[in-house]
């Protein structure tokens with residue numbers, strides 16, 4: 001049988017139970033209508049309960065609104081106000097702003113799947129983990145969605161400096177070295193450069209929208225990697241809090 005997701009599996013189990021109970025339909029004269037109806041309701045209830053159970057404890061995937069590509073200051077004005085800011089108002093970013101931010105960072109801007117930031121050999125090895133007060137997600141550029149990683153507020157784990165908890169969103173740049181194999185000896189440098197250009201996209205987006213951001217290397221990477229349940233080939237390179245300016 002092809003690999004099934006939780007819901008399909010539970011629907012399948014529900015269907016089997018239903019068929020088991022309703023099978024005697026062929027001998028309709030033998031069974032009362034009451035037995036068939038209760039069997040059907042029982043199967044429906046099992047399907048529903050199992051479907052509910054499959055969501056318990058898992059944050060759902062979030063579909064982002066389409067990014068708005070014509071908002072904000074032009075690039076020269078954004079360059080003129082680009083700066084690092086370490087104070088944030090704490091106000092949440094709207095889903096629209098988050099979509100715009102992530103698209104500016106490393107969204108797909110061409111029909112061949114290439115991105116708003118370049119990457120060496122077009123490896124696209126950087127995953128952006130989006131850490132919020134509600135939980136952690138991975139940006140899925142192809143589907144313009146946030147895929148859940150874990151529930152709960154782990155913003156305090158994303159940096160060793162005091163201001164770290166105050167930003168509503170922290171983008172954690174994680175390089176997947178399984179996509180860099182076969183590269184030259186200076187792959188390490190290109191991985192860093194690939195993250196650097198994403199970070200600059202975020203700086204320019206923030207400058208253009210009047211948001212605050214700072215790129216950070218002061219991270220306890222081992223602890224954060226454990227928190228994010230990273231595989232050994234996934235390495236945290238930098239992270240970048242983003243939020244509304246204070247005042």
Ligand SMILES: Cc1cc2nc3c(=O)[nH]c(=O)nc-3n(C[C@H](O)[C@H](O)[C@H](O)COP(=O)(O)O)c2cc1C
Pocket residue numbers: 082083084085086161214215216217218219238
């Ligand atoms: C690779 C890199 C790592 C950085 N790490 C930190 C950091 O851990 N904490 C921090 O507050 N700022 C960090 N910064 C921001 C710099 O301190 C900042 O860019 C510098 O002071 C110049 O200020 P400006 O960005 O406003 O021009 C980092 C910048 C870069 C490029």
